[in-house]
Amino acid sequence: MIRLKDVSKAYRTGELITPVLENINLSIEQGEFLAIVGPSGSGKSTLLNLIGGLDQADKGHLVVLETELSKLSTKELTIFRSHHFGFIFQSFNLLQSLTVFENISFPLTTLLDERHTKFKVEELLKTIDMFDQKEKYPDQLSGGQKQRVAVARALVVSPKIVFADEPTANLDSKTAQKVLRLMRDMCHHNKTTFIFSTHDPQIMALADRIVTLKDGQIASDERKSL
Amino acid sequence: MRSLTFAIKNTRKSLRRSVLTASLVSLGVACVFLFFTYAGSFKNQIVGQITNSAMGHIQIHRQGYVESLDNMPLDKNLNNSESQQILNAISLQKNITSISKRLKFSGLISNYVTSTNVRLNGVEPLLEMQTLPALKDRLVSGTFELNENEVVIPEVVAKGMNLKVGDSVVIVTTNDVGSMNAFNFKVRGILGLLSGPGGKDGYVNLKDAQKLLRAEDGTINEIVLRTKSLDELKSNTNSVIQNLKNAGLTSLEVHTWEKLSPFTNISKIIDVLNLSVQIVLISLVLISILNIMIMGVYERIVEIGTLSAIGVAAKYIASVFIWEGVIIGLSGLIGGFIFSLLVIKLGGNFYISFGQQQDILLSPEFHLKDALFISGLVILVSIFAALYPALKAARMKPVDALRG
Incomplete structure (x- = not known):
C-alpha cells in the first residue's frame, strides 16, 4: 500500500542544509494502526508529511496506493489527497466559521450531493456521539469533542489512509483514550490505515506496529502480535 | 459547500x-x-x-465676431439675405426646436440725470423666450413682452440709476459708420444678474435696435439655437456646421455654449x-x-x-x-x-x-x-x-x- 525506498529529506535555511530523513525504507500495509515515534526533531512529522503528500522528498521513491507521488502535479496531488487521505492534527484545525456538521461535511463538497452528504455526516455524527452538537461551532466544544469532529472529518471521505500528527497531545488522558478507541474501531471496521506521529504511550500501547526514528533514520520497526 | x-x-x-x-x-x-x-x-x-436664460445651446455668427465680442462689433453683422440663407439651411434640422435672431450692440442709457454704458440685445421677444425658456424667470420685475420703444434693463443698471418699471430712459448708440442715434424708451422689465456672457445684458425689440443702428430691416449679428437635448450638443452642432457648409455658407462660425462661456x-x-x-x-x-x-x-x-x-x-x-x-x-x-x-x-x-x-x-x-x-x-x-x-x-x- 505504501512503499518508501531510500527516501531522504533535508531542509535548507540559506546555505545551511539540515538533513531530516536519510535513506528511509518502509512498507505499510492496508489496515495497519501504525505509530511513528521518536524524540523531537527525529523526523516523525516530516515522514508523515511526505507520505501524506504534503511535502516532497529530495531523493528516493515514495509510492502510495500504487502511485509515485513525486510524479503528480500539485493539482493532481490535491485531488489524490482529497480522495484517499484523511488528516488529523494536533491542534484539531477545525474551521472556526463552520458548525460541527459543516466541518465534517466540508471535504465532501465536490464529491457527493447534498442528500448523500447529509446521510453520511449524520451517520458519522452518531458514531462519534456528537449528533446533538452538530449545530455548535468549534469554540463551543471541549478539546475532546473537537478532536472527535476532526476524526470524523478525516473519515468522511472513506479514506484509505488517515494521517494523525500528535492527535492526543492537546487532550487529557481520559479523553485521549476515548478518541484513540474511536480511531481504533474505525481502523478495524473499515480497514483504514492509520499512521500516527506521537510521543503518547497510549497510542503506542494501542498501535499494532511502532516505527522508531532516531536522527532521521529508522532505529527500530516493531510489530505486535495480535 | x-x-x-x-x-x-x-x-x-x-x-x-x-x-x-x-x-x-x-x-x-x-x-x-x-x-x-x-x-x-x-x-x-x-x-x-446659462443655456436657458442667456446663451441658448448653439450660436451662429459671422467669422471673427466672437473673438472681438467684447467690443460688440457692428462690422460683422449679417444682412437680411444672409440671415435668411442661414435660417433656410438649418430649418429642416429636426433637432433644433427654436431659433432666435439677435442684434447685439452697446450704448449709453440715461435717465436724464445720469448715464451709464449698457449692452443690449435687439430681439423678437416671443422667439427669444422660446429659445431661452427660463429668461422670464430672471425677471426681477415687469415683463419680457417688449413692444417697440420698450426696454428690459439689467438689475445692475436699474439699481445704479434708481430705475423702475415704467420709467423713461434714453438709449444712445453709434452705428458701424460712426453715426450717432438716440431714442426714448420705457422700462418694461428688470432682469436679474447671471454669471457669464450675456448675464448683464438688456433687451430691446429687434426693430428698435435696427432703427437705432440705422441698419436695414433683417440685419442681425447673432443667431441663437435651442436643440432638443444638451446631451447631443456635439452631434447637433456638427449637423448645423454641415448644413451651413452644404448651403455654401462658409464665412460663418458656429459655437456651442461651452465654447463661449467661462463656466465651461x-x-x-x-x-x-x-x-x-x-x-x-x-x-x-x-x-x-x-x-x-x-x-x-x-x-x-x-x-x-x-x-x-x-x-x-x-x-x-x-x-x-x-x-x-x-x-x-x-x-x-x-x-x-x-x-x-x-x-x-x-x-x-x-x-x-x-x-x-x-x-x-x-x-x-x-x-x-x-x-x-x-x-x-x-x-x-x-x-x-x-x-x-x-x-x-x-x-x-x-x-x-x-x-x-
Whole structure:
C-alpha cells in the first residue's frame, strides 16, 4: 500500500542544509494502526508529511496506493489527497466559521450531493456521539469533542489512509483514550490505515506496529502480535 | 459547500472587523455619491441657467465676431439675405426646436440725470423666450413682452440709476459708420444678474435696435439655437456646421455654449474633482480591503494549510478570499447608498451663492447611472484588492501553511 525506498529529506535555511530523513525504507500495509515515534526533531512529522503528500522528498521513491507521488502535479496531488487521505492534527484545525456538521461535511463538497452528504455526516455524527452538537461551532466544544469532529472529518471521505500528527497531545488522558478507541474501531471496521506521529504511550500501547526514528533514520520497526 | 457560502460565514465570524472595513467603504461611497449628486446638481443648475436664460445651446455668427465680442462689433453683422440663407439651411434640422435672431450692440442709457454704458440685445421677444425658456424667470420685475420703444434693463443698471418699471430712459448708440442715434424708451422689465456672457445684458425689440443702428430691416449679428437635448450638443452642432457648409455658407462660425462661456472651465474643474473623489474612493476601498484580506491570510494561514491538506483545490481557496473581499465591498456599497439617500432625504435641498448669483438651489437627485458607475467601481476594486491575498493563499504549500 505504501512503499518508501531510500527516501531522504533535508531542509535548507540559506546555505545551511539540515538533513531530516536519510535513506528511509518502509512498507505499510492496508489496515495497519501504525505509530511513528521518536524524540523531537527525529523526523516523525516530516515522514508523515511526505507520505501524506504534503511535502516532497529530495531523493528516493515514495509510492502510495500504487502511485509515485513525486510524479503528480500539485493539482493532481490535491485531488489524490482529497480522495484517499484523511488528516488529523494536533491542534484539531477545525474551521472556526463552520458548525460541527459543516466541518465534517466540508471535504465532501465536490464529491457527493447534498442528500448523500447529509446521510453520511449524520451517520458519522452518531458514531462519534456528537449528533446533538452538530449545530455548535468549534469554540463551543471541549478539546475532546473537537478532536472527535476532526476524526470524523478525516473519515468522511472513506479514506484509505488517515494521517494523525500528535492527535492526543492537546487532550487529557481520559479523553485521549476515548478518541484513540474511536480511531481504533474505525481502523478495524473499515480497514483504514492509520499512521500516527506521537510521543503518547497510549497510542503506542494501542498501535499494532511502532516505527522508531532516531536522527532521521529508522532505529527500530516493531510489530505486535495480535 | 459553495465558496460563497463559506466566504459569508467567514465574514460573519470576524464581524466586527468586517463591519469596520465595510464602514470605511460606506464612507467612501457616500462621499463620492453625495459629491456626484450635489456637484451634478450645481453644474446642471448653472448650465441650465446659462443655456436657458442667456446663451441658448448653439450660436451662429459671422467669422471673427466672437473673438472681438467684447467690443460688440457692428462690422460683422449679417444682412437680411444672409440671415435668411442661414435660417433656410438649418430649418429642416429636426433637432433644433427654436431659433432666435439677435442684434447685439452697446450704448449709453440715461435717465436724464445720469448715464451709464449698457449692452443690449435687439430681439423678437416671443422667439427669444422660446429659445431661452427660463429668461422670464430672471425677471426681477415687469415683463419680457417688449413692444417697440420698450426696454428690459439689467438689475445692475436699474439699481445704479434708481430705475423702475415704467420709467423713461434714453438709449444712445453709434452705428458701424460712426453715426450717432438716440431714442426714448420705457422700462418694461428688470432682469436679474447671471454669471457669464450675456448675464448683464438688456433687451430691446429687434426693430428698435435696427432703427437705432440705422441698419436695414433683417440685419442681425447673432443667431441663437435651442436643440432638443444638451446631451447631443456635439452631434447637433456638427449637423448645423454641415448644413451651413452644404448651403455654401462658409464665412460663418458656429459655437456651442461651452465654447463661449467661462463656466465651461468651472464645469471641467468639477469633472476633475469628480475624478479626484473617485480616486479617493478607489484608494479607500483598495487599501481597506487589501489590508483586511492580507491580515486574513496571515491569521488563517493554518486554516489555509488545513484546507489544502484535506484536498481543497487552490481555485476554491482563492475564490473564498475573493468572495470575502466582494462581500465587504458590497456591504460597504449598500451602507454607503443608504447613508447617502438618508442625507439627501433629511439634508435635502439647500441654497448657495455663486459669483454674483444668490440662492442657487442645490437639489440632489438619485441618478441610476451614477449609482451603477459607483457600484461597478467598488465591486471591481474589491475583486482587485482581494486578488493578491487570494492568490497568496491559493499558492501556499500545505506543509508550510500548516506550520503557521
